[in-house]
Amino acid sequence: MISITGLRKSFGAATVLNGIDLEIRQGEVVSVLGSSGSGKSTLIRCINGLEKIDAGKITVDNFDVSKPRELAEARKRSGTVFQLFNLYPHMTAVQNVALAPVEVLKVPRKQAEAEARELLNSVGLSERADAYPSQLSGGQRQRVGICRALAMKPSYLLLDEVTSALDPEMTSEVLSILANLAKGGTTMVFVTHEIEFARSISSRIAFLDKGQLIADLPTEDFFSATGMALPRVAQFLSKMRKD
Amino acid sequence: MRYGDFTPFDIILLLQGLGVSLALFVSTTLIGLVIGTAWAVVRFYRVPVLMQLVTFVAELLKNSPVLVQLFLVFFGLPAFLKINVTPTEAAVITLSGNSAAFIYVIAVSAIESVGRDQIEAARVFGLTRWQILRRVIAPQATAFAIGPLTGLLVNQLQVTSLISVIGVMDLTKVGNILNLRTLKPFIVWTAVGLVYYLTAKLVTYAGARFEKRLRAHTAWKGL
Numbered sequence: 001m002i003s004i005t006g007l008r009k010s011f012g013a014a015t016v017l018n019g020i021d022l023e024i025r026q027g028e029v030v031s032v033l034g035s036s037g038s039g040k041s042t043l044i045r046c047i048n049g050l051e052k053i054d055a056g057k058i059t060v061d062n063f064d065v066s067k068p069r070e071l072a073e074a075r076k077r078s079g080t081v082f083q084l085f086n087l088y089p090h091m092t093a094v095q096n097v098a099l100a101p102v103e104v105l106k107v108p109r110k111q112a113e114a115e116a117r118e119l120l121n122s123v124g125l126s127e128r129a130d131a132y133p134s135q136l137s138g139g140q141r142q143r144v145g146i147c148r149a150l151a152m153k154p155s156y157l158l159l160d161e162v163t164s165a166l167d168p169e170m171t172s173e174v175l176s177i178l179a180n181l182a183k184g185g186t187t188m189v190f191v192t193h194e195i196e197f198a199r200s201i202s203s204r205i206a207f208l209d210k211g212q213l214i215a216d217l218p219t220e221d222f223f224s225a226t227g228m229a230l231p232r233v234a235q236f237l238s239k240m241r242k243d
Numbered sequence: 244m245r246y247g248d249f250t251p252f253d254i255i256l257l258l259q260g261l262g263v264s265l266a267l268f269v270s271t272t273l274i275g276l277v278i279g280t281a282w283a284v285v286r287f288y289r290v291p292v293l294m295q296l297v298t299f300v301a302e303l304l305k306n307s308p309v310l311v312q313l314f315l316v317f318f319g320l321p322a323f324l325k326i327n328v329t330p331t332e333a334a335v336i337t338l339s340g341n342s343a344a345f346i347y348v349i350a351v352s353a354i355e356s357v358g359r360d361q362i363e364a365a366r367v368f369g370l371t372r373w374q375i376l377r378r379v380i381a382p383q384a385t386a387f388a389i390g391p392l393t394g395l396l397v398n399q400l401q402v403t404s405l406i407s408v409i410g411v412m413d414l415t416k417v418g419n420i421l422n423l424r425t426l427k428p429f430i431v432w433t434a435v436g437l438v439y440y441l442t443a444k445l446v447t448y449a450g451a452r453f454e455k456r457l458r459a460h461t462a463w464k465g466l
Contacts, residue, residue: 048367049366049367050363050366050367072369075366075367075368075369076369079368080364080367080368082360082363082364084360086358086360086361086363086364087361087364088361088364088365088379089361089383089460089461090382090383090386090460091460092460099365099368099370099378100365100368100369100370103370103374103378104368104369104370104374132460132461133460134460134461148364148368149368152368152369
């Protein structure tokens with residue numbers, strides 16, 4: 001379980017997250033929605049320890065991310081996929097995927113690379129396994145990014161606007177992979193602007209507004225009268241649907 | 244044959260001089276690489292005190308003439324610390340330190356050239372600082388550094404000629420001797436210059452080859 005209590009985070013004078021409480025249980029797909037600047041990405045960056053939190057507590061399977069010793073364990077349990085892929089440009093797709101298993105989990109290189117090829121195969125990249133990131137399209141790069149996270153066999157997948165840098169066609173190729181993972185029971189925290197997709201795969205929707213969690217509802221409730229009763233949610237949904 | 248004529252033996256002399264210059268160049272480059280890179284790693288880990296010390300020493304070495312440093316080592320060490328140094332030792336110490344200071348600067352900027360986002364990815368997947376340095380930063384930083392490093396080394400090759408003033412028998416010193424004997428400066432110095440030129444070209448060529456190999460992952464072939 002990922003448990004977040006009383007989380008506060010500010011950058012200088014700007015408070016980005018202001019008292020967040022959220023729990024993500026094994027097997028859930030929780031989508032985090034909200035306008036740009038509402039703190040969604042920062043939330044992910046706090047969970048994986050890339051940002052130091054100012055107050056509150058985040059634990060991943062009871063490992064406290066603000067304690068350096070426990071952060072390493074917490075990080076082993078969660079895999080992050082980034083908006084801009086963040087692949088290692090000097091390594092091929094296979095090497096990108098196999099790096100962390102070899103270095104962190106001490107898996108023998110041959111075995112790690114075989115597993116990496118299998119993962120790449122499962123997202124339709126068997127042909128491109130030995131290509132460098134610069135030789136791949138955006139959608140292909142993000143699929144490598146997903147494989148890289150999955151290679152660590154994480155209990156939780158943290159997805160930070162993973163389709164925001166992709167065109168609609170590439171977006172759909174990435175989303176179909178995520179839909180399969182969701183069906184397979186992978187726990188996900190899914191920060192996104194893809195409202196309809198979030199609706200189709202999530203068990204719960206968390207809605208952030210100006211650093212506060214103003215809705216944390218089962219998906220059906222969020223998109224029905226309960227969600228619409230919240231003015232900010234109604235406003236957000238109508239705006240997003242118009243675009 | 245008159246005393247002032249060129250003899251075939253002069254070519255052997257020149258080659259010997261080149262050998263001394265090259266030996267100094269290669270050894271001081273290697274020592275400089277080890278020290279300069281170590282300094283950059285100290286800075287990468289932000290080791291307190293040591294980091295400030297490294298920056299201070301590098302600044303001193305970068306901002307004073309090599310010839311002055313050479314005199315300070317060659318005459319200063321015996322005078323103030325009672326350590327006797329041969330001209331060769333003084334040359335190795337000075338040129339190594341000088342190369343280290345400039346390699347440090349190149350290494351630091353090369354490390355900083357690697358994108359933050361990849362480093363964040365590596366951190367998130369649990370790689371230690373050392374693993375990130377070795378697996379993610381070093382290969383890319385090396386590719387970035389080769390260009391400036393080649394430029395520096397071509398310059399350091401020419402700088403080795405300064406050691407002739409304290410009596411090391413390098414290529415320039417041999418040129419000096421031949422010149423005094425034959426009194427044909429334009430022939431001697433043209434020949435010496437050409438040897439330096441060809442050696443420098445070889446360094447540049449090797450650097451370009453190495454860079455091309457390290458940049459195999461980028462599709463960029465230049466304009």
